[in-house]
Amino acid sequence: MVEQLEKAIDFQPVAEVKHLDFYYSGFHAIKNVNFDIPEKKVTALIGPSGCGKTTLLRCFNRMHDLYPGNRYQGGILVNGVNILAKEVDPIEVRMRISMVFQKPNPFPKSIFENVAYGLRIRGENSRTVLDEKVEDALKSAALWEEAKDRLNQSAYDLSGGQQQRLCIARALVTEPEIVLFDEPTSALDPIATNSIEELMSGLKQKVTILIVTHSMQQAARFSDYTAFMYMGELIEFDKTETIFSQPAQKRTQDYLSGRIG
Amino acid sequence: MTQQVFSSVSTKKLSPKLIRNLKEKAIEIVLFIAASTSVATTLAIMFILLEECWFFFQEVSIFKFLTDTEWTPLFANPRYGILPLLSGTIVTSAIALFVAIPCGTIAAIYLSEFADSKLREIVKPFLELLAAIPTVVYGYFALLFVTPFLQKIFPELPGFNMLSAGLVMGLMITPFVSSLSEDAMRAVPALLREGSTAMGATKLQTALRVVFPSAISGISSSYILGASRAVGETMIVAVAAGLQPNLTLNPFSQGATITAFIVQVSLGDVARGTIEYQTIFAAGLTLVLMTLVLNIIGYYLAKRFREIY
């Protein structure tokens, strides 16, 4: 089924955000945002808390559909298709664009079953296929060496950093085009943070990464592009070096120098 | 750029999306039907009770039903006054609440404000077990243990009496009152307690002057729940209070409650369509209306004293 969709849709790993507005009931959380997500690069979303960066990220896999009262306007075009359109099935979107959350949230199942879950709900039950893909995903998430001898143990026996890498493996196993990261290291200690960051820089050869981070150092360290958001608006989007060395906007400058946020 | 929509691609094939959505919808409908069972139960209860009462009140006038002081539907010369059954229900429930409300409240205050968590962890399961004992067992206890004991103090007490039934019913209801009241008191924020303690209040003063009033909404609904349990309790009174309808408020005499009467009639063989059959539904409707009134009072008390922390 995965292959079928892939061939049929011919999903190019690039997304264009066009005139995107988003409302929580009456609250206008995202205001006319426009930018393109480059292919196989790391794009960071930064900004003070409450600026709408996580809200924007969650538009990409239609997570807002889960709760009543949310409304999108405008679009996110993926291969020319507006994935926010009513006719587009949010479940298909989530099958192509996966997500890693702020706090590690493995399922209370075995390590193996956590990673295999995405394949299982796509109807994949062949043990050889599952074994092979789970191994690949755990390798991509740099967890294979630590986990290979305890695949049947509970995911909760892993440390926090390992759990987050497990969640990354879970997000990678279905070979998505885009992986969304929502402050993936905010609940981790510096050593675990470091290993996750290394992992993410390595991943961009394979997938497009969109990451929300509250740490400017993190954005500067390994993202290729950075988008700065403030009060629901996209203030500036550019190459990361440009944003951090010579931002075009005053508000970006103020944020980077610690005057707002 | 092709204006190609995800789903339009899959509809060309056997549309896995369509099948999936149909399956999801079907599951939702099945779950909804299950959830509707409870509403159907309520409607069915009201329908069955009203239907039989309709027939009953064609034979017996409502005025007679509410004012006649004799309840003798099984006699040759039947009379249908609900008052003796009401008095039995009210006396036994009042005794039960007289035991359960003070004991339940004190136990709840103790568990919530005084006991350390270790003691609470041990005691609460025991109280739960007390609430889990079948009521017919409590009935045995009232008839063969409490009544003989009371007869030592009051030698003139008959073998069946409302006092013993009411006391044992109170014991049965105490855990309900204490557990719900304790939940309400533990929900009071610690800040309020600290405020009182910082003024130099003792634990008891804090409990009575700060925690209890703040939790009054939950506590009062625990009382109401206790009362509606007492009114609806059947086996203790059927076993220990006798089955003789008796218009009296004297707890030392025997008497029948609404529930005990229903049991008494059901033990015999009554065919549908007879007036005997209809009497138990009339009694049942009275019982439902009593619990309904209690629930409405409870609802207003909860609303009146809604906690705003």
Added chain:
Amino acid sequence: MQNLVEIRRNIKQRQLFNNIFALVGLFIILVAILILLALTLRMFIDGAPRLNWGFFSNFPSRRAENAGILSAWIGTTLVMLVTAVAAVPVGVASGIYLEEYAKKNWLADLIEINVTNLAGVPSIIYGLLALGLFVYDWSLGESVLTAGLTLALLILPVVIVTTREAIRAIPNSLREAAYAMGATKWQVVQDHLLPYSFGSILTGVIIGLSRAIGETAPVITIGALTFIAFLPDSPIKSEFPFISFEWLKAPFTVMPIQMFNWVSRPQADFQVNAAAAGAVLIFMTLGMNAVAIYLRYQLRKGIKW
């Protein structure tokens, strides 16, 4: 500093009240627990002369020392089977619907208020419902099936409420993780919410069934017999199709009714039987509750999310 003396006296007095109250509270709780123990003990002591193998393998009899609870405990087992089969799927499904599917509208509110109110309806009213609806309107008769369905309706609110609480306790981050993988709502329920809440739901089901086992009033109302000297048809047959559902239509008696019957006889001999039946009943319900309490304790310890 005479003021200080006054303050000290005041504190002493207040502390005294405080301590007296604590003693009273502890006393009440201890008395309640003591009564529980005394009651249980008393039942077992009174019933001891009858608590032997014959008591479990004999039918009721006119002679107290020969009377047993065979038809009662088999009746209770069969009725509980029907109750569980009916109440668990419907209750769990309702809980899932109300917690995960229902939109916040008047219909959901109505169902919710209704479940709360049903929990407060006296059990004997369920008996009247069953008498009118199951026994007569649906012609199910005074049978195992009728009793099982009646008790199922009675414990439905318990199952619904525990299911809802168990599902609500699962953190939202796990739901989001599953949805983000492309799971449908039912896949989230089936693969995650149900397995993770299984233990808590099981606890609620056990508590509900233990309540149903002891229920007497509604079963009397639908006309359970108090004297039954035969067993329902066996559910397993030696010839094809090997399974029979005839037992569902059989007249029956259950443990609490057997006990009630013996309690209400004037002869002291039968009261020994009543005590023995009471001891078995207490053993059943307390046993089930102890299992549930233990299970809940273990679950609380095991939760890591």
